[in-house]
Amino acid sequence: MAMRSQVYEWANIVDTPSNTSTTRRKGGRFGSFMSANKQYSVFTGGVGNNITRPANTNATQFIVIEDLAVSPHLGATLQVTINTTDYFQTPDTQIKYTDGSFAGVSGLASPYPRGARQPGAANIAPTSISVGEGTAVWNTFALYPSIYVLPGQTFDVKVMLDTANGVEASTTTGITTVTSNASTANEFTSTSHGMAAGTEIFVSSSSGTTPQDTGYYNVHSVGANVFGISTEQDATDITLDADEEIVFHQNGAGVACFVKYTLYDGPDALIANKLLEMGVTVNPNNVDWYKRSLLENGGV
16 A cells, blocks of 8 residues: 555553563553653653654655644643654744743643543643543644655654653662661651652662562551551561662653554655645545546546
């Protein structure tokens, strides 16, 4: 087929925190960490499912991007870049706002999935890409006119959050004896590790007298001399000895995006270029119309 409708779904959901980049969509539940005000390529950004090289068209291909959508939480936006030019800009033709966030299509204007719920607070997000706490969000944005990727061009789609979706890899040392400098030395009284009761973490490594197995744990309590974690199967708190240390990742919020485009290849790409020269919108109906016109006029 010379004309193909294509879809690409990206999500930061992976099977384990250490597996932050895969070439296929993972069925895991762990949200890879994403910093605030940083753009991540959904194709080659090293987070979530990626492809093996930048997206591009060859000399006989023409792409029309027809729809874009992204999760409606954490201030998520989508930007399309053709070669080195960003498509979406601020009203004063900039690609960044004064607060450091990047311009793009907001997930509140074009949510993915359609009807996904926005959390009750702007700075929180569900750990699932489709489950939230607030009102369902429906799209108010339609990508019109479509975005054209001409033969020989590269293109990218980038996701940005204005609020980080979790806590990056951290190290916590278990200290079971309160000392004179407990306020600085006792990790149990510190909030620097970013954990709180109810947090789900993935322990990627541990050391000490009785090192814990790698895997998912629930944080039951964090307080002076109390640092209780448990496996999902056993609710009994696990006490860390004084010499124990765990390297953990907090389960970040799930973020996803969706891109729909049509790929015109071979003769259809030539027709798409001709329609562009004529000022006619490139879509399957108009490509078919041009083919019929050629046949009716004897191929002229």
